[in-house]
Amino acid sequence: MATEIKAPQFPESVADGTVATWHKREGEAVKRDELLVDIETDKVVLEVVAPSDGVVGKILKDEGDTVESQEVLGSLEAGSGSGGGDAKQEESKDEGKADAKAEEPKAEAKSEPADAEGGDDDAQAGPAARKMMSEHGLSAGDVKGTGRDGRITKEDVEKALANRQEKPASSSSESKAAPIPEAEPGEREERRVPMTRLRKRIAERLVSAQQNAAMLTTFNEVNMKPIMDMRKNYKDAFEKAHGVRLGFMGFFTRACVEALKRYPEVNASIDGDDVVYHGYYDVGVAVSTERGLVVPVVRDADQKGLAEVESQIIDYGQKAQKGKLSIDEMTGGTFTISNGGVFGSLMSMPILNPPQTAILGMHKIQERPMAVDGKVEILPMMYLALSYDHRLIDGKQAVQFLVTVKNFIEDPARLLLDI
Incomplete structure (x- = not known):
């Protein structure tokens, strides 16, 4: 059956x-x-x-x-097949011995060049396989397809890449499958690769956010020295006690939650002609993957301590890289934090994540000369950017929210004292 x-x-x-x-x-x-x-x-x-x-x-x-x-x-x-062809194999066994001997050399002659030289230039490939081939500069002729009707699968591409790495650099096949083929002088090479569904969805949401919101960005800078000193003093004890490293995202998540409590418009969303004020704090954390940007959500962040927030963010990051995030883990969110600083960004203007009305952008920590009490000191500084929907959030509220986050980061004791 x-x-x-x-x-x-x-x-x-x-x-x-x-x-x-x-x-x-x-x-x-x-x-x-x-x-x-x-x-x-x-x-x-x-x-x-x-x-x-x-x-x-x-x-x-x-x-x-x-x-x-x-x-x-x-x-x-129902049954116990054997990898695609027991019936055909039985039929071939029933054929005459002379026919078997005549066909065996043909099969060998046909399969050996395919293994050595690659596959069919006209072979079709699935979306995941096409993406991987494009990233590594492979063509259909470089990969032997084992899918249905010779279709190239993701596993076929991985096998082709593994074979290429095993071959010596002087081999002709490796030079044929080089990631960036050498172009003749004067040639203007182009590659056309279809967008993945995730990339198309990201593009649609970003364009929609800019077209349907009165988006504005305000900036400030924060002295990271107090947080960095705290990490240096307590990172070993923190990791020993909680089994997770003490990072910056936990502090910023907690600081944003406390600031959101003071400015509920920043934690709200617009639904038609209504404003929806959320009585909970679900903070999305933007994570970059090979497939594109995803935003898993730390739910009820106000009820979680630093260790729990850090552990969940690390878990989300690992899942995102493996493509194991569930849709529920990426659904909802009342506010988002994006950390472009991990890639070296010094300053940027993050785009809203609809229907949210604000997003915080973190950036690279850069040592700069700063005036402190009439003296010049070298301090580790970070630019912060808050993009917000001006239809709901006024400039005063946006600036005060960002200053509140800055104050919590520069004086972490405020998070414990709730001041």
Whole structure:
């Protein structure tokens, strides 16, 4: 009896998805809970696993096809197949010995060049495979496709990259698959790569934020020396007590929460002609990944201590790099923090994350000469930027919010004393 392989139940915020990679082929045996196919949405990559032991039957949705929630992707037949071809192998065994001998050399002659020279220049590739090939300068002819009808999968690209690294630098095949091919003098080379669903969604939201909000940015600078001294004095004891490193994001999250309590408009959102004031503090933390920018949410941040906030942010970062964040972990949020300083950004104007009305941008810590009590001192300074929706937040509130965050960071004792 056949069991349907269905796409997962998408949340209301996700309309559809794209079949990114089939990890199994028709006729291939699978075990219960073994990964069958990846579905890429505009937020996350969802994994579809085998509901039971069996053999992959007919695949109805190929890589690159668009699927809706709970749509049938294929079927899983009962039995214990053997990786795609027992029936065909039995038929070939029944054929005459002379025919077998005649066909064996042909198969060898056909497969050996494919392994040595790559694949078919006209072979199709799935979205994940195309992205990886583009990043590493590979063409379809450099990768041997093992998917359905010779389609190139992500695993095929990884295998091709591994083979390329194993070959000596002087080999002709490695120079053929160089990440950046040498262009002839005067040539103006171009590459056209389709956007991923996540990248398209990011683009839509950023354009929408600029078109539908009266966005303005205010700046300030903060002396990071008190926080850096505190980290230096207590980082070992903190890590020993809580099992997590003491970072800057925990301090900034706590400082922002306390500032949001004082200026509720910054924690609010606009819904049509209504203003929604949130009585909770769910802080989104922007995380950069290979697929694009994602914003997991630290929920009820006002009820979490430094160690819990730091631990959750680290966990989100690791999940994001592996593509394991769930949609629930990225849904909602009343305020966002973006740390461009980890990439060396000295100053920027972050774009709002709708329907939120404000976002804080952190930047690189840079030593600068500062005037302190009539004297010049070299201090580790950071520029802070608050982008906000001027339809709801006035300049006075935005500036006072940012000054409040600055005061908490420059005098961390205020966070404990609530002043």
